[in-house]
Amino acid sequence: MCPSQSTxxxxxxxxxxxxxxxxxxxxxxxxxxxxATRHAMVATLRAAGFDTVGCGGxxxxxxxxxxxxxxxxxxxxxxxxxIFFSFRLAEQRNRLILKKIRRVNQRTPIVVEIPEPQxxxxxxxxxxxxxxxxxxxxxxxxxxxxxxxxxxxxLQRVLRESLPSN
Numbered sequence: 001m002c003p004s005q006s007t008x009x010x011x012x013x014x015x016x017x018x019x020x021x022x023x024x025x026x027x028x029x030x031x032x033x034x035x036a037t038r039h040a041m042v043a044t045l046r047a048a049g050f051d052t053v054g055c056g057g058x059x060x061x062x063x064x065x066x067x068x069x070x071x072x073x074x075x076x077x078x079x080x081x082x083i084f085f086s087f088r089l090a091e092q093r094n095r096l097i098l099k100k101i102r103r104v105n106q107r108t109p110i111v112v113e114i115p116e117p118q119x120x121x122x123x124x125x126x127x128x129x130x131x132x133x134x135x136x137x138x139x140x141x142x143x144x145x146x147x148x149x150x151x152x153x154x155l156q157r158v159l160r161e162s163l164p165s166n
Contacts, residue, residue: 026081030054068100109148
């Protein structure tokens with residue numbers, strides 16, 4: 001079940017853990033449909049000091065439809081400081097969900113996991129995101145989230161800051 005329907009993303013709990021300075025530690029939403037992979041990613045990011053929740057996507061919503069598929073905002077995505085989106089399966093449905101997440105959360109940095117050979121095929125949804133190639137490692141996942149949050153790409157940062165508030 002998506003965290004937006006069970007519990008909201010809480011304030012960071014890691015400020016006194018000393019792993020990441022509280023001024024740069026984001027709240028992260030991990031969007032991954034495979035439960036074991038999602039659990040490993042959430043655990044990795046929590047161990048690194050992030051306040052992290054996972055969502056299994058549209059097929060893991062229980063009795064409710066995914067808010068993004070019915071034209072609503074996803075509360076978990078709105079509350080996140082960084083969104084991680086697994087795009088290993090670049091099927092049409094995942095592509096549409098990624099487009100909706102980007103449209104609704106224009107100022108939120110998005111990390112997209114994708115196999116390197118697929119990058120050129122999906123530039124329409126990947127431009128402006130931070131890419132990380134699969135297979136992931138703990139280090140590559142953590143680095144990608146920090147890079148997205150810190151906005152190493154000046155153009156991405158300027159674009160996010162210049163967008164009108166919703």
